[in-house]
Amino acid sequence: MPxxxxxxxxxxxxxxxxxxxxxxxxxxxxxxxxEDAGAGAVVLKSIFEEQIEKDAGRDTQSSGDYLQSSDHMEYFEAMAKDYYVDRYMSLLEKAKESLDIPVIASINCKSISTWLDYADRFRSCKADAIELNYFPIASNAEISGDKVDKALFDFVKSARSRIGGRLSIKIGSFYSSLSNVIRRIDEAGLEGIVLFNRPFRPDIDLERLEIKSSSPLSSPNEYGMSLRWTALMSGEIKADIAANTGIHDKNALIKMLLAGAKAVEICSAIMEKGYGVITEMNSGLSSFMEEKGYGRLKDFIGLLAEENYERGDAWERVQFLRTIGPVTE
Ligand SMILES: Cc1cc2nc3c(=O)[nH]c(=O)nc-3n(C[C@H](O)[C@H](O)[C@H](O)COP(=O)(O)O)c2cc1C
Incomplete structure (x- = not known):
């Protein structure tokens, strides 16, 4: 058995x-x-500072009649925020008690001090690692790409210098030089990089003439971006890559490993097909290894990464040179 x-x-x-x-x-x-279906680890739903502020603000407003001074209101709001953070910590503590697999906490904040505060609290609950869910949208045309990148690097550096323990960041793919961004995150000394988050995608409801959400779930043909960048960068960086987005079956899992990912993160596939998809992916991986004669993942992780593969430059190709003729997968 592999x-x-x-x-x-x-x-x-x-x-x-x-x-x-x-x-x-x-x-x-x-x-x-x-865990029962065979997951190797879990990343808890992110704690969102923005959501906590909204919820705490709403709670404070609804108690406004009883809170006579602004001091009371501030105090109440701070308590309400703590309540939501405590709820997250309670889930983390229970998960750590009940599960045998690693539990990773995930944070999304606006201010660096809150990121660090939450990270400290989660580490005190013995989270096995912290995943930073970092996804700004560069919608302000006054701000250059350099500044967007600098904000990310400054953030990563302060997070690294102040958060002990295992730290990863899940990023989006909208940077002008992804290879530079990934390398500089690596240089900051994070243990893991998740490529890539899939953002909320607004759409338009033509009937109501309103903005609506497009499907929050990825489709199985969306894994290509993550596959390419995993293959391009896995041999160049020390941090481990977890591939993410569009991984719905054993084939996508195996491809990510061949490209150099140490693990994959999956969400949509489980939401669509149920937990059994984890079991299927594990057994599909096992059968593949048996068929190819691999005893351990180490035997083939990164085999087709750019650095390790003779024709690895294919990962850099962007143009379709042939318009007619055979296309091989
Ligand atoms: C409904 C929904 C909620 C999500 N919430 C979070 C979240 O709180 N934090 C986070 O980092 N990613 C969140 N994600 C993103 C997923 O973790 C994952 O990065 C994304 O769905 C791409 O992976 P997939 O193709 O396997 O779904 C969410 C995804 C969905 C569909």
């Missing part, structure tokens, strides 16, 4: 399939189901 265990950020995972942060990682029950 050994499908892997090492990601120094954590020993019994499978390279990680439950990505999302609705299914916000309750103990679903985390447990993921």
């Amino acid at each position: 050994d499908i265990s892997t090492e990601y950020m120094g954590l020993k995972l019994k499978s390279p399939v990680i439950m990505a942060s999302g609705p299914l990682t916000s309750s103990l029950d679903s985390l447990k189901k993921g």
Whole structure:
């Protein structure tokens, strides 16, 4: 029986399939189901500073009649914020008590001091790692790409210098030089990089003439971006890559490993097909290894990464040179 265990950020995972942060990682029950189905680790749903501010503000407003002075209101709002953070910590603590697999906490904040405050609190609850969910949208045309990048690097450096323990960042793919961005994150000394988050995508409802959300779930043909950048960067950086977005089956999992990912994070596939997809991916990986004669993941992780593969420059190709003729997969 091939050994499908892997090492990601120094954590020993019994499978390279990680439950990505999302609705299914916000309750103990679903985390447990993921573990039972064979997940190697779980990333809890992100704690969002923006959401906490909104919820605490709403709670304070609705108690406005009883809170007579602005001092009372500030105090109440601070308590309400703590309540929401405590709820997250309670899920983290319970997950750590009940699960045997690593539990990664995920944070999305606006101000660096809150990122660090939450990270400290989660580390005190023995989170196995912290994943920073960082996804600004560069919509202000006054701000150059350099500044957008600098904000990311400054953030990563202060997070690294002040957050002990294993640290990863999940980024989006909208940077002018992804290779430079990934390398500089690596130079800051993070243990893991998740490529890539899939953002909320606004759409238009033509009937109501309103903005609506397009499907929050990825489709199985969306893995290409992550595959290319995993293959391009995995041989160049020390940090481990977890591939993310569009990984729905064993084939996509195996491709990511061949490109050099140490693990994959999946969300949509579980939401669409149920927890059984984790079991299927694990057994599909195992069968593939048996068929090809690989005993351990180490035997083939990164085999087709740019650095290791004779024709690795194919990962850099962007033009379709032939318009007629055979296209091989
Ligand atoms: C409904 C929904 C909620 C999500 N919430 C979070 C979140 O709180 N934090 C986060 O980092 N990613 C979140 N994600 C993104 C997923 O973790 C993942 O990065 C993305 O869905 C791409 O992976 P997939 O193709 O396997 O779905 C969410 C995704 C969905 C569909």
